Amino acid sequence: MKNENLFDVIIVGGSYAGLSAAMSLGRSLRKVLIIDSGKPCNRQTPHSHNFLTQDGKAPAEISEIGKEQVKKYETITFFDGLATEGTKTENGFRIKTESGDEFEAQKLIFATGITDDVPYIKGFNECWGISLIHCPYCHGYEFRNKKTAIIANSDRAFHLASLVKNLTDDLVILTRGKSDFSDEQIEKLSQNNIPVIETEINEMIHENGNITSLVLADGSILYPEAVYGAFHFKQHSDIPGSLGCEFTEHGHLIIDQKQTTTVSGIYACGDNSCMMRSVANAVYTGNFTGAMVNMELANEVF
Template identity: 70%
Template sequence: MENQCDVIIIGGSYAGLSSAMSLGRSLRKVLVIDSGKPCNAQTPHSHNFLTQDGKTPKEISTIGREQVGKYKTVEFYEGLATAGIKTENGFEITTENGEKFSSKKLIFATGIVDEVPNIKGFAECWGISLIHCPYCHGYEFQNKKTGIIANGDRGFHIASLVNNLTKDLTIFTRGKADFTDEQLEKLNKNNIQIIETEIEELKYQDGMVESLILSDGKVLSFEAVYGAFPFTQHSIIAESFGCEMTEMGHIKIDQFQKTNVAGLLACGDNSSPMRSVANAVYTGNLAGAMVNAELTAESF
């Protein structure tokens, strides 16, 4: 494995693999560094991605890696990227084993980490029946008794989308509700109950929600629960380079996936609130094309 390449891609899931394919087809020397810890590892099925609907996330990424691996100029490094510096000719990335790799351009496809509340049962159900996206998972839970753990604009937004999939909805704000008068009027009109009581435990069987136990002792049966929780970046390296971040905590990019740091692009969940396989593949493909355009302009 060579230590000098055209492009280093940090993150080897959907976005990173898509970038690598775009660049590999342009004969660029690419190194994909991946720690093998995708945020959707526990999710049993992936949906809303054409031709792959219903497959496990692992199945889709395995097919992607096999296909990308056929391009001779693309190499893979299994390990965690821990640090990076800007050099005169581009970038240098250091891994947890102390190995160093250099490139002219750098793509971050590192994803995010969900900060699921430390409530009994939450971690075991996250991505299975405690879900984040009605587009990715909502169809499978249509007409089910459904809870939404969120507040304010996020809670209202999820409720408005999920209301099309089931009419049995309850919002858990885990504290004082923070809705505008207009939002409350619409929630009431659609018979969506709001409960401010804290949640003590989520009862489940094999990752499937059965009930929520509240701090006042009430036990409420549910078959699915949506959660809007905070997140952190899976890697802090982009921020260490001086990449600007959005108010939500995503890496700030322009319409071409470029950050404010020259030669450094970002794609996938780390830079978009639209968390889906389809969006990760699209933004990864675009990032790869934009990097190839930069390399072409610099050498032609």
């Protein structure tokens, strides 16, 4: 292995969490490689919110500012590409990329995020992240007092409804099939005047991603101005699992108080290991993870 391919830390994922972790490490003179394929989950979202000093900026703009700042630290290297394989070595780990390049490091940080397992509904992908949103904290304020629908079922729908109800009184839940609420949940929804529609959705009519109507399977039409979606997800990268990292019942990487996964030397930060999906939280967990990895490296030689 060439010396230029050996690092203290490899960070897989170069969005907010990965960049933040790299900054912590770069400021401690750690030799770091960031491998990133350039496809963040919020790339279609026009504006990011609820991040102090960056409220309302485009996600790509925040990321680009972060990348330019991280580039100033001379011990940090960027590699544009997709990490496809990870193996354990005698002194740490090896990561192989789609292009065939290989790199080694003592420690790994996965800041790879998650991918929503969204339904196939015509028009859905075009609206996702614009007027079809997942988080009331990130985008709910911009759709306050608007006619709103929630696409979800069971506990996911109930949880979202309790939060969105504070933002609008015009709310409906679309379960896309038989609803699965407890008697107590049904009573609560009724008390809050939130109807439940079980009919499947055939199409989302929109203008440049802004929803104008929902066409249901029975021919009826709804006219929400905003739609929330709560769906299952999968890890964006399967490398942590292949290295033996374990997951929670919801599918997040299990981490301890130091952001360490169940495999020694492997850390995780951002959406792949936390239920709170936001830019601000990704930056925080990345910053903390970088500090924890640096401390571990320091303790091993001090």
